[in-house]
Amino acid sequence: MKNDKSADEKSQKPKKKQGPIRTEAVVPFLIVAVLVWGYFHFLFDKNIKSLLEYGGYQIIGAEVDIATLDTSFWNASFRMQGIEITNSEKPSSNIIRIGDIRYGLLWDGLLRARFVVDEMAIEQIEFNTQRSHPGRIKPPEPPKPKSTEPSALEKEGNKLKNEALEKTKEQYSDNILGDVASMLSGTSGGDQIKNIENSLPSKAKLQQFEVELKAKQDKWQTKLKTLPQGPEIQALGDRLNKVKIKDFKSPQELQDSLKQIEVIFKDADSKVKAVQATSDEFNADFKSIDQNFKEIDAQVKKDIKDLEARFKIPQIDAKSITRSLFYRYMGPYLNMFNKYKLMAEKYMPPKVLSQVKGQNTNKEDSEIEIKPHPRAKGVTYEFGRANSYPLFWIKNISISSQAGATKEAGNIKGQITNITSNQKLIGKPTVGIIEGNFPGMNVSGLAAKISLDTTNEESRLDYEFKVASYPIDGKELVNSPEAHVAFKKAEGSINSSGSLIALNTFQFKLENQIQKIEYDTSAKNEVVDVILKDVFKNIPIVTLEADGKGELPDLPMNLDSNLGRELQKGFEKQLKKRIDEEKEKLQAAIDQAIGKQKEQIEAQISKAKNQYEIELKKINDQIQTQKNQANTKVDGAKKDAENQAKKKVEGEGKKVIDDLKNKFGL
């Protein structure tokens, strides 16, 4: 009973009025705060490390390892140690190993939603170090199912890639010494020339052209028949002769005659127009025929070049020899360049990429105060002012490394300053300078300087790269069944500089000098062997000079080397006569295969052209004569009518005067 009463009292007890602050939310808030702190304290660094390793693997295509990663919220700092990037071509070693990367963000900047780093340090850089375990290499992506059409971008990319490969293959065809050896031993394919006739693309093209010409001739014949012929034009004259052109009795008679002449004139005019249209059509056809014929000439020239390559007729000029010899030497560097270029293009913003590829883009407003960044949604403005922080700014990166830890470590000292999202705001370009040497690898005098300036309307990137000395060990220049040339041991130096303006116009210069060379030369053919040994004996220093200037992605490149010039001299005496003979043979064979047919077609075109031109002119002249006659008759009729009217007026006037005279009795 007592219990019931107390329960009743409890239920009737007025509820305590609640204040505006939700005090019961404090405990859940603290729980959430502790959970967040726990995550950032225990798991955040591990997650970021895994994320960077995964992202690096996906982007670079080879395993990326990070030994430790530490971040601090209160210090706004980041530190990464033991970064290893696997060499995708040699998984047992790293392409680069960086001992330590650390930086701290300024809270001053973070509070303004800006990322400003005062000092960043990159230390203990090593190249080609041995890995503790072979790194994973990303397998190539599986081919897409046949039904999936490649995108327009992919198509364009593949087209450019194939064009570039073809161009490189054409320019740097390997094995020039093999071709020389074949020629000297008389085993070149020149004797097979007789069998080429049926496989010549120019011949096929010529035959196709002949068929098309025949079809055109038939078409013209038909067309000519539809044009007004002699009797039809004569009929116009006859009609004209029947029109009365004098002795008009009334103005109505004159008007009728003029109308008749006008109708005939219009008929003649329409015929002239028809002839003119046909004449224009013929001219257009002849123009296209001339163009097609020129294409055949170009095809003939291409066929000769192809046959020279097919029958291995070598080009004994310094430029070709240099290209051919240094193709193998430069191949790995070109491959690496292309690999990283493709990688950069994959991740480059589309706007920058289109500039690199030379496509037009609208230039942004160059004002300092307001700089919009286009986003997927909306536009983010930068309301900067002088001396304020840009959105992103690393003021200074110190790079250092000390030799001695491993053979691959070097003494490196460098500095990169002012990496920023808005150079105009800080008014300073990004400059990177690195100097050093790797005593363990006998590399000395390494110096690189790169600067990127976007403070002006056109961005400008300049670079200088220099290595005073580096070892060359067993580098092959030529390796074919016929000949072998390699630098067994040598010492090289390299000096390169260049600039990229507006991300589009690129120019560069490269000087590579190789000295203290121990050559390794051999050839199956004795003459070649002797020439090679003789030539290389007298070349203590090999120089390679390359330069290029042009708009990306098509960059014409010049390659020059004293090796090419010396080999040219060495082979010229032996081969010049032989090569010329082979070329003449080739030219003769082509002339024999298509020359006669070509001449016949040329004569046929010329004959047809003359014939049709004469015929058209004849028809045109006939019609013009009739038109002129009509004009003359119109003029005559008008004159006659005028004379008659004049006489009539004079007669009537005279009659009036006579009447007046009679009236007054004069």
Next chain:
Amino acid sequence: MAILLKQIFSFFKLLNSDTGTNSLAAGLACGVVFGFAPILSLQALILLCLIFFFRIQMGAAFLSAFFFKLVAYIMDPVSDQIGRSVLESPGLRPLFQSLYNMPIVPLTRFNNSIVMGSAVISFVITIPLFFIFKKLILQYREKVVARFKETKLWKAWAGTKIHDLYTTYTKLY
């Protein structure tokens, strides 16, 4: 999550009761601002704290935020245009320059056209919406809840033992 679910149930309970009209309307109005603001921004964080620590009806705020997030998404092009015209206005540029270079303020991301446009829209509509919400709640209670309570189905349900037990439970807790 439990708190959130409890608050959403509480929202429906309050909606069907005769009390808490202002709290509900304030919650719904806060949700409008919250829905129009980007999630990762200072103002969203401040608003979240306000909703969490002050006695604003959380369920109403989150339901309203969810709905107005969709509205804001649809209205993005309009917000973009409004934001651009505000941010590119020459008269306001000195103000924006000062705000942009002040600490804390740039964390609101006011310099983004959509954020600025959405903020302008939400500030303009929030106060009228508070009164509209209030009126709508009262009308809902008058026209929908009162009529529903007159139906046979509700009367049958109100007479059951389970309803009694539920009423006792809600009174106690």
